[in-house]
Amino acid sequence: MQQKLTWGQALRVYLKPRVLAMFFLGFSAGLPLLLVFSTLTAWLRDYGVSRTAIGFFAWVGITFSIKVLWAPVIDYLRLPFVTKWLGKRRSWMLLSQLGISLGLVGMASLNPQLALTQVALLAVWVAFCSASQDVVIDAYRIESVDKELQGAMAANYVFGYRVALLVAGAGALYIAELASWSTSYTTMAILMGVGIITTLLVAEPDHSLIKDRAEPFQHEWVDRMLGSGEHSPLKEWFVRAVACPFIEFFQRNGRFAIVLLLFIGIFRLSDIAMGVMANPFYLDLGFSKTDIAEIGKVFGFFCTIIGSFLGGLLVVRYGIMRPLILGAAMVAATNLLFAHLAQVGPDRFWLAVVISADNISGGISNAVFIAYLSSLTNQAYTATQYALFSSLMTLPGKFISGFSGIVVDAEGYAQFFIYVAILGTPAVALAIFLWWRDSRRAESEPA
Numbered sequence: 001m002q003q004k005l006t007w008g009q010a011l012r013v014y015l016k017p018r019v020l021a022m023f024f025l026g027f028s029a030g031l032p033l034l035l036v037f038s039t040l041t042a043w044l045r046d047y048g049v050s051r052t053a054i055g056f057f058a059w060v061g062i063t064f065s066i067k068v069l070w071a072p073v074i075d076y077l078r079l080p081f082v083t084k085w086l087g088k089r090r091s092w093m094l095l096s097q098l099g100i101s102l103g104l105v106g107m108a109s110l111n112p113q114l115a116l117t118q119v120a121l122l123a124v125w126v127a128f129c130s131a132s133q134d135v136v137i138d139a140y141r142i143e144s145v146d147k148e149l150q151g152a153m154a155a156n157y158v159f160g161y162r163v164a165l166l167v168a169g170a171g172a173l174y175i176a177e178l179a180s181w182s183t184s185y186t187t188m189a190i191l192m193g194v195g196i197i198t199t200l201l202v203a204e205p206d207h208s209l210i211k212d213r214a215e216p217f218q219h220e221w222v223d224r225m226l227g228s229g230e231h232s233p234l235k236e237w238f239v240r241a242v243a244c245p246f247i248e249f250f251q252r253n254g255r256f257a258i259v260l261l262l263f264i265g266i267f268r269l270s271d272i273a274m275g276v277m278a279n280p281f282y283l284d285l286g287f288s289k290t291d292i293a294e295i296g297k298v299f300g301f302f303c304t305i306i307g308s309f310l311g312g313l314l315v316v317r318y319g320i321m322r323p324l325i326l327g328a329a330m331v332a333a334t335n336l337l338f339a340h341l342a343q344v345g346p347d348r349f350w351l352a353v354v355i356s357a358d359n360i361s362g363g364i365s366n367a368v369f370i371a372y373l374s375s376l377t378n379q380a381y382t383a384t385q386y387a388l389f390s391s392l393m394t395l396p397g398k399f400i401s402g403f404s405g406i407v408v409d410a411e412g413y414a415q416f417f418i419y420v421a422i423l424g425t426p427a428v429a430l431a432i433f434l435w436w437r438d439s440r441r442a443e444s445e446p447a
Contacts, residue, residue: 018144021202022153025093025137026160027167028195032100032130034168035107035188036060036123042173042279042289043181044119047112051280055405057120058276058398063127064134065395071135071387072241087204089143092136094199099129101192108185133195134390139383144205162304167191170297177289214380218244245381246388252378260376263430264393267369270332270424271362272397274417277404281338281413286346295351300359307363314364320372321435327365328431332424334358339417369393 034040041054074092078084082091103126112119141153168188175184218240222231225239250257282292314323337354344350373393377385400423407416 018202019153019156021198022141022156023160023163024194024198025140025202026157027164028097028160028192028198029130029134029137029157030161030164031168031188031191031195032104032126032133033064034165035104035172035185036127036130038275038279039168039172040123041276042283042292043176043184044112044116045280045283046176046181046289049112049116051277051405051409053116053405054280055276055408056402057123058401058404060120060123060127061272061276061398061401062395063124064131065391065393065398067131067135068384068387068391070132071384072245074132074135075139075383076237076241086199089136089140090199090202090204093133093140094196096129096133096136097192097195097199100126100133101189101196103129104185104189104192108182108189135383135387138386138390140205142382144203158308162301162308166297166301170293170301173289173293173297177293214244217248217380221247241384245378245384248378248381249376249385249388259430259434261392263427263434264373264389265396266430267328267427268331268365268393269397269400269427270335270420271365272394273401273404273423274335274338274420276401277408277413277416281342281408282351284413285342287348287351291346291348291351295348295355299352300355303356303359304363307360308367309363310360311364311367315368315371320368320375321431321438323364323368324372325428325431325435327361327368328424328427330357330361331365332421332428334361335417335421335424339414339421342412342414342417 037058037060040060041057044054044057045051078088079091079095082095085091086094103122106122107119107126110119110122137157141157144153172184172188175187221244222236222239225243226235253260278296279292282296283289311323311327314326334354334357337357341347341350341354373386373389376389404416407419411419
């Protein structure tokens with residue numbers, strides 16, 4: 001049995017250089033997200049862009065949902081000169097961070113009223129670079145320390161990510177209110193320097209252990225799919241980098257893998273489908289950008305941290321499955337509070353109630369869901385398999401959210417949030433089924 005650390009020893013883990021660096025890499029990963037999502041929609045609405053057009057901007061986020069398509073390329077392709085200088089992971093990190101920064105500078109130079117198409121194209125570019133950064137940072141986190149430190153790495157990453165969301169949400173709105181949207185996006189581009197500096201300072205992980213662990217399985221499937229003897233380098237690369245992570249997952253889970261992937265795809269459907277309309281909803285209801293920043297972003301930030309902490313405690317106390325059901329139910333139900341707020345109007349008290357419920361439930365569900373996804377991965381293929389899961393968990397919601405503006409224009413905000421709450425019920429039902437299945441399997445196993 002593994003010996004438990006004292007509280008002092010556990011706290012000192014967070015002072016290790018690579019663990020500490022994950023806060024700054026988490027900040028770099030989280031900063032671009034809102035700048036192509038809810039903060040962008042607030043900018044567009046502030047410039048008079050129609051709600052229907054804003055709804056279509058949700059499809060920019062689909063880039064994060066298909067990153068698994070190029071994750072194997074990031075995993076295996078060496079960048080000329082840069083890889084030799086920085087190593088396999090840090091070279092891709094630096095390239096993606098520079099791409100994000102340049103894209104944000106480009107967006108800052110445009111007026112959405114005059115160049116909406118160019119804004120959309122640059123938003124897609126920023127999202128592509130950001131999704132690529134996510135893939136490589138996940139791989140770096142997994143490979144750079146032993147399994148015992150992965151919890152601390154993930155905790156620091158999430159904390160940095162949440163701080164970045166606060167900066168790119170409330171911070172960007174404050175700057176836009178005091179100066180301009182151009183100044184706001186230029187400032188965010190400069191803040192990407194946090195990730196760039198961290199990438200240049202951290203050490204490249206040792207990839208030998210992961211390579212040794214994966215080699216026998218990969219060699220077996222190269223022979224099965226291509227036969228023995230000489231193979232085309234491209235075909236062998238495809239089997240090793242693309243096919244093997246998926247083969248391993250389906251081989252381990254059998255036909256039930258389809259059910260697991262379906263559950264991953266619908267778990268956050270309700271949450272993501274309403275997200276693109278949140279800031280336009282607050283503005284149309286009559287709240288100021290300062291109200292949104294103070295209550296929606298700053299107050300919401302602390303509520304999310306509380307929710308994440310509660311989610312972790314629930315997993316420790318009750319395991320993963322029962323808190324997973326609770327999280328799915330809470331996320332769906334909180335949409336009904338948004339529907340109520342649409343009837344109440346611009347009341348700061350009710351805004352605080354809705355924000356606290358939404359962010360606490362989101363924090364609980366996200367913390368539990370990350371634990372669940374982590375339990376599904378194989379350590380030898382964590383980067384590609386986790387990219388598959390994280391891509392799939394946002395794809396259906398991003399697609400459906402693209403039609404959110406049409407629904408709001410046709411039915412109104414209150415009816416829209418009721419529809420979104422209904423969208424969350426299949427995830428609750430499937431979570432109950434998975435809990436029942438795991439309980440039956442546990443009962444059938446010999447003591």
